[in-house]
Amino acid sequence: MSGWRELWHVDFLGNELGAWTLAFVTLLVTFTVLPLAKRFISVRRRRHIVPGPPRVHLAIDLAALLVERTNAVFLWGVAVWVGSRYLTLEPRLERWLTIGLVLLFWMQAALWALAAVRYGIDVRRKRSSGPDTLLQSSMAVILFLAGLVIWGVAALLALANLGVKIEPLLAGLGIGGIALALAVQTVLADLLASLSIALDKPFGLGDFLAVDTWQGTVEHIGVKSTRLRSSSGEQIIISNGDILKTRVRNYGRMSERRAVFQLGVHYDTPVAALAAVPHAVREIIEATPNTRFERCHLLSCGERALQFEIVYVLTNPDFDLYADAQQRINLRILERFRAMEVNFAAAVPTAVRLYSPPSPAQDAGGQQRLL
Numbered sequence: 455m456s457g458w459r460e461l462w463h464v465d466f467l468g469n470e471l472g473a474w475t476l477a478f479v480t481l482l483v484t485f486t487v488l489p490l491a492k493r494f495i496s497v498r499r500r501r502h503i504v505p506g507p508p509r510v511h512l513a514i515d516l517a518a519l520l521v522e523r524t525n526a527v528f529l530w531g532v533a534v535w536v537g538s539r540y541l542t543l544e545p546r547l548e549r550w551l552t553i554g555l556v557l558l559f560w561m562q563a564a565l566w567a568l569a570a571v572r573y574g575i576d577v578r579r580k581r582s583s584g585p586d587t588l589l590q591s592s593m594a595v596i597l598f599l600a601g602l603v604i605w606g607v608a609a610l611l612a613l614a615n616l617g618v619k620i621e622p623l624l625a626g627l628g629i630g631g632i633a634l635a636l637a638v639q640t641v642l643a644d645l646l647a648s649l650s651i652a653l654d655k656p657f658g659l660g661d662f663l664a665v666d667t668w669q670g671t672v673e674h675i676g677v678k679s680t681r682l683r684s685s686s687g688e689q690i691i692i693s694n695g696d697i698l699k700t701r702v703r704n705y706g707r708m709s710e711r712r713a714v715f716q717l718g719v720h721y722d723t724p725v726a727a728l729a730a731v732p733h734a735v736r737e738i739i740e741a742t743p744n745t746r747f748e749r750c751h752l753l754s755c756g757e758r759a760l761q762f763e764i765v766y767v768l769t770n771p772d773f774d775l776y777a778d779a780q781q782r783i784n785l786r787i788l789e790r791f792r793a794m795e796v797n798f799a800a801a802v803p804t805a806v807r808l809y810s811p812p813s814p815a816q817d818a819g820g821q822q823r824l825l
Contacts, residue, residue, distance in 0.1 A: 661706025759799030
């Protein structure tokens with residue numbers, strides 16, 4: 455027994471062998487208990503066994519998520535720190551251990567903060583009705599900017615904890631930031647524009663946009679540019695700053711499609727037949743599914759024809775449905791007018807024709823001319 459006591463008090467590298475044993479056992483126990491607790495909390499969170507009202511549920515769920523996002527390297531650092539409490543280390547070794555632990559702590563704090571931001575975005579998206587493509591498209595921008603702020607603050611706080619005076623560093627960063635901002639004005643303008651898009655949400659993924667002469671479906675909203683996929687297949691890349699400087703037509707926000715088209719009727723048509731045209735057109739449009747008739751009037755007496763203007767609303771904004779409905783209406787009008795002996799006027803020569811068939815991006819009003 456006395457031999458074990460003597461061995462326990464044997465000096466080894468500045469500490470008794472017993473102190474080294476306690477430190478090693480504490481390290482193993484700590485690194486065993488912490489991962490097991492982390493796994494237990496993670497399993498409980500995935501099973502959604504969290505009692506209490508919604509706010510308490512969110513708080514507990516967030517705390518469990520942060521535990522789940524704890525890095526294994528950080529757990530090793532905690533275990534080493536707990537075990538080192540039994541030892542008396544040299545000042546230099548103690549200093550290096552402190553530096554490592556401080557860096558690990560603020561690295562883990564930054565990861566926790568990013569996880570909390572992502573959790574807040576996910577909660578906001580789940581509470582919205584339907585798929586929130588606007589939030590999904592702006593998530594990358596929000597996380598990028600949040601990451602810059604969080605990692606910057608974490609680095610400054612770590613340096614402050616290590617005894618570094620950060621005031622001169624902040625002053626130098628301010629001057630350097632001004633010089634950098636002047637050097638990368640375009641990139642910075644696009645970055646701020648992406649933040650504006652993320653907050654204001656003028657469009658989202660899947661929306662069909664017309665930006666000046668460019669048209670396409672939004673595929674990606676990045677930090678510097680927005681990518682559109684055109685109807686012909688190619689990808690169009692537009693900087694975020696340019697998008698905010700111009701007028702954008704967002705056809706993805708259409709809830710209904712208003713269609714306007716004209717009929718050119720010959721001057722020889724009897725007045726009684728002309729008077730019957732609005733009623734006939736109304737019956738045709740009302741018999742077409744997903745449409746709402748608005749008006750049909752003889753608005754003008756043109757050089758070549760009597761111009762009827764017809765307006766109706768398609769309750770579904772899909773362009774293919776609009777094309778099918780318009781085709782059905784046109785065929786029924788041709789059939790009905792022949793039965794009524796109403797003749798269309800001669801077509802306008804190609805050289806002076808003012809209308810071209812609408813494309814998916816040029817059909818906001820669904821305007822067309824039938825002569």
